[in-house]
Amino acid sequence: MRWGMVIDLKRCIGCYGCQLSCKAENGTPPGVFFARVHKQEEGQYPTAQTTFLPVLCNHCDDPPCVDVCPTGASFVWEDDGIVDIDADKCVGCRSCMMACPYSQRFLNDDPQNYYGDQGATPYEQARVERHQTGVVMKCNFCRDRVRNGQDPACVENCPTIARYFGDLDNPNSEVSRLIRERSGFPLHPEKGTNPNVYYLPA
Amino acid sequence: MTSTNSGRYEQLIKDYQTEYRPQREWSEGRGFFLILGHFLVGVAAGAWLFGLFFQDKISLLAGFVLAGLGGLAHLANLARPERFILMMLRTATSWVSRGFWGLTLFLIGSVIYLPSLMFSDTFWQSDSVIADVGVVFSIAGSIIMMAYMGFVYTASKAIAFWNSTLHPVLYISYALRGGAAAHLLSLAFQGEAVSGGSDILIFWIAVTVTVIVLWIFEIQGALTSGEEAAVHSVHDILAGRLALYFYVGILLIGLFVPVFLMAGIIAPLSPTLFALIGLTSVAGDFFMKFSSIKAGVFSPVRLYSGNNRRATRRRKI
Ligand code: SF4
Ligand code: SF4
Numbered sequence: 001m002r003w004g005m006v007i008d009l010k011r012c013i014g015c016y017g018c019q020l021s022c023k024a025e026n027g028t029p030p031g032v033f034f035a036r037v038h039k040q041e042e043g044q045y046p047t048a049q050t051t052f053l054p055v056l057c058n059h060c061d062d063p064p065c066v067d068v069c070p071t072g073a074s075f076v077w078e079d080d081g082i083v084d085i086d087a088d089k090c091v092g093c094r095s096c097m098m099a100c101p102y103s104q105r106f107l108n109d110d111p112q113n114y115y116g117d118q119g120a121t122p123y124e125q126a127r128v129e130r131h132q133t134g135v136v137m138k139c140n141f142c143r144d145r146v147r148n149g150q151d152p153a154c155v156e157n158c159p160t161i162a163r164y165f166g167d168l169d170n171p172n173s174e175v176s177r178l179i180r181e182r183s184g185f186p187l188h189p190e191k192g193t194n195p196n197v198y199y200l201p202a
Numbered sequence: 203m204t205s206t207n208s209g210r211y212e213q214l215i216k217d218y219q220t221e222y223r224p225q226r227e228w229s230e231g232r233g234f235f236l237i238l239g240h241f242l243v244g245v246a247a248g249a250w251l252f253g254l255f256f257q258d259k260i261s262l263l264a265g266f267v268l269a270g271l272g273g274l275a276h277l278a279n280l281a282r283p284e285r286f287i288l289m290m291l292r293t294a295t296s297w298v299s300r301g302f303w304g305l306t307l308f309l310i311g312s313v314i315y316l317p318s319l320m321f322s323d324t325f326w327q328s329d330s331v332i333a334d335v336g337v338v339f340s341i342a343g344s345i346i347m348m349a350y351m352g353f354v355y356t357a358s359k360a361i362a363f364w365n366s367t368l369h370p371v372l373y374i375s376y377a378l379r380g381g382a383a384a385h386l387l388s389l390a391f392q393g394e395a396v397s398g399g400s401d402i403l404i405f406w407i408a409v410t411v412t413v414i415v416l417w418i419f420e421i422q423g424a425l426t427s428g429e430e431a432a433v434h435s436v437h438d439i440l441a442g443r444l445a446l447y448f449y450v451g452i453l454l455i456g457l458f459v460p461v462f463l464m465a466g467i468i469a470p471l472s473p474t475l476f477a478l479i480g481l482t483s484v485a486g487d488f489f490m491k492f493s494s495i496k497a498g499v500f501s502p503v504r505l506y507s508g509n510n511r512r513a514t515r516r517r518k519i
Contacts (some may be wrong), residue, residue, distance in 0.1 A: 006257070009505075015516050025278055030211045031211045038503065049400035051505070053503070053505050064359045066295075067296065067357070068295070068296050068297070068298065068354075068357050068358070069296060070288075070289040070290075070291070070292050070296040070302065071285070071288035071289055071291055071292060071299075072288075072291050072292050073288075086303060089285070089288055089337040090279045090282065090285075091281070091282045091283070091285045091286060091288060091289060091427065092229065092280050092281025092282045093279070093281075093289070093298060094227040094233070094281075095296070095298050095354070095357075095358070096223065096485055097227055097360070098227070098228065098358035098360055098361055098364075098498075099357060099358055099359050099360060099361075100360055101359050101501060102360075102503050103223070103360065103500055103503060103504075107227065107281060109210070109281065112211070127460045133281075134281035134282045135281065135282065137514040139436070187503060187504070188503070188504070190319070191359060193359075199505065
């Protein structure tokens with residue numbers, strides 16, 4: 001079993017639904033984005049266009065972030081390949097942030113909330129309580145949801161059905177089929193990390 | 203958000219809008235202590251080795267104190283310093299963990315060895331087996347301390363400028379240059395600079411030439427690596443946001459001033475001059491580490507890259 005994701009760039013409309021649903025699901029503080037959408041301008045007038053690139057942790061098969069971690073806080077779940085962080089072991093050295101070629105790790109520094117001096121809203125309190133400060137955070141493919149048979153929040157909330165989640169070890173899964181039939185490719189294969197998030201060309 | 207947090211958040215969002223996001227985690231705020239820690243630990247290891255070689259108590263003591271301070275600076279860099287002991291757990295893959303062991307070995311070894319030199323009447327003799335064990339531990343620790351920093355940067359795959367395989371050798375050379383400078387200071391302090399310092403000056407020149415050659419290779423490697431982020435970092439050092447540190451801190455203070463003083467142009471060699479040479483050399487090393495760490499920028503995440511390159515140049519909006 002190796003969980004993976006496929007993102008269809010032809011379907012993505014850059015609505016930020018994944019980014020927001022991830023924030024809602026995980027209650028991440030300001031400055032922490034497990035799922036992001038890069039909006040970029042490409043080409044030059046008169047053929048310039050805006051492109052969207054949704055990014056998240058690639059749950060790499062050879063994750064440099066895990067290798068550099070001095071405490072073992074960063075680890076890979078053996079049963080499903082998800083790269084995760086044990087917050088109780090993290091010393092906040094930020095080595096993993098320097099090792100991830102995809103900038104998918106964030107330090108949850110001091111307690112923060114979105115509404116300044118008003119303090120945390122009850123909603124924020126409920127969500128943020130489960131995050132330690134002084135440790136690094138990252139996407140874990142919504143592992144709790146996945147173990148309960150649900151898809152990650154970003155997949156479930158994508159209005160254009162541009163995101164697919166499944167077992168990359170199963171050649172008959174939808175994700176494996178899409179990668180095969182539509183020439184799916186990962187980001188920065190030259191970094192040698194063997195990502196498990198694939199993109200279908202626009 | 204409090205105002206500080208809000209400032210940091212705004213900065214992060216601004217950084218994300220730039221093509222080459224500067225790394226701030228290891229250079230700003232508590233991250234500055236990492237630069238300080240790496241600087242202190244490097245000089246400490248060099249000073250200790252020189253102290254052992256020349257049986258110079260002041261260099262040895264300086265090495266011990268600087269290593270202790272370097273260790274504290276490393277702790278100050280952690281967001282959760284109370285958990286520091288966990289950093290010993292992953293020596294199989296993590297250079298940070300190996301460095302932690304190196305520093306620990308060094309401190310244990312020097313705590314065993316130093317009393318035999320300073321208070322041999324009260325403790326064991328410097329030629330005893332216990333003292334020898336201390337020497338072995340401290341040498342092993344020094345070697346790891348000199349090398350590990352370079353490997354930590356090489357393993358940081360997100361920062362193309364640091365990925366050079368020359369980095370570890372460069373850091374070892376810095377440590378030796380720092381050791382030579384510390385020994386010069388020690389000789390000046392003891393008033394023996396002019397009689398005992400000429401060998402050290404020759405060593406200093408040799409190791410400085412090595413540092414310059416390695417640095418040129420590293421810059422050349424970054425420029426020809428095909429990594430735009432590495433080229434951007436070089437530009438930052440030579441003609442961008444870090445140019446002042448490079449030209450004033452590294453070249454003027456760390457290289458030209460000591461060489462000028464060494465040539466004996468303004469005054470004949472004296473303990474004060476030796477002390478000045480040592481101080482300026484060490485200051486130059488600090489600026490060198492500071493600028494190369496600060497110059498790190500994250501490689502941008504692109505849809506098409508390497509063999510898969512199809513994209514034209516993109517601009518983030
Ligand atoms: S994307 Fe980054 S954080 Fe995620 S597994 Fe790969 S290297 Fe680690
Ligand atoms: S910040 Fe935490 S998870 Fe990252 S390398 Fe350090 S200890 Fe490991």
